[in-house]
Amino acid sequence: MASLGVGQAQDVDPSQDRNELKVNVSNLIALAFADVAYERLLNEESSVGIAILSNINQSSDNDFLDAYREFSITPYYRQYFSRGYAKGFFVEGFGMYNTGDDRDFFGDDIISDTTYADFALGVSVGGKFVTRRGFMVEVYGGLGRNLLNADFSPSVVGRGGVSLGYRF
Numbered sequence: 001m002a003s004l005g006v007g008q009a010q011d012v013d014p015s016q017d018r019n020e021l022k023v024n025v026s027n028l029i030a031l032a033f034a035d036v037a038y039e040r041l042l043n044e045e046s047s048v049g050i051a052i053l054s055n056i057n058q059s060s061d062n063d064f065l066d067a068y069r070e071f072s073i074t075p076y077y078r079q080y081f082s083r084g085y086a087k088g089f090f091v092e093g094f095g096m097y098n099t100g101d102d103r104d105f106f107g108d109d110i111i112s113d114t115t116y117a118d119f120a121l122g123v124s125v126g127g128k129f130v131t132r133r134g135f136m137v138e139v140y141g142g143l144g145r146n147l148l149n150a151d152f153s154p155s156v157v158g159r160g161g162v163s164l165g166y167r168f
Contacts, residue, residue: 017041017134020049022165032057033069037163039078041086047078072098074159076124084130092124096144098157118153120144124160134167 024035034056039049051074074096082088099117122144130136141160146153 017167020047020136020165020167022136022138022163024051024053024161024163026161026163027053031055035161035163037165041167044085045080047080047086048076049078050075069098069100069157071100072096072157080128087128087130087136089127090125090140092126092140092142094122094124094142094144094159096120096122096157096159098146098153100153114152116149116153118146118149120146120157122157122159126160130167136163136165136167138163138165 018041020037020039020041022037022039024033024037027033027035032055033053035051035053037049037051039047041047051072053069053072053074055070074094076092076094078086078090078092080086080088080090097117097119099115101115122142124140124142126138126140126142128136128138139162142158144157144159146155146157
């Protein structure tokens with residue numbers, strides 16, 4: 001008597017390889033921001049994660065960087081749209097608690113220096129590429145709107161870059 005078995009092919013066993021650690025190398029190189037993230041794969045189509053960004057170059061001579069975010073913590077949810085297990089094209093919804101300095105300059109002199117803390121909601125899109133051994137690259141970008149402190153915080157915040165990481 002013969003038996004017939006039918007199975008579904010998946011890139012990874014769903015009971016394993018559901019965690020990812022990654023570093024946003026573009027933020028580290030271009031802006032001197034430490035930006036690390038942890039992501040937990042919920043199933044083949046979705047995941048949740050959290051990213052932490054910190055400005056590690058506090059003595060920048062660049063006015064743009066001085067006025068930019070000093071710290072942020074960003075929880076996110078991703079929905080994937082590909083045949084692979086939680087990889088390929090994705091859309092992300094995020095919330096972001098962010099702090100920074102709003103500095104106004106007159107020549108080389110600072111004429112006002114106000115710190116802010118705010119919370120933003122936003123959307124990102126991107127793509128994730130994962131090798132069979134778990135190494136990954138992701139490219140993403142998005143925008144969010146700060147909701148609380150309109151007098152001092154920037155009205156729009158950005159999120160994005162190129163991250164390298166490992167799925168385990």
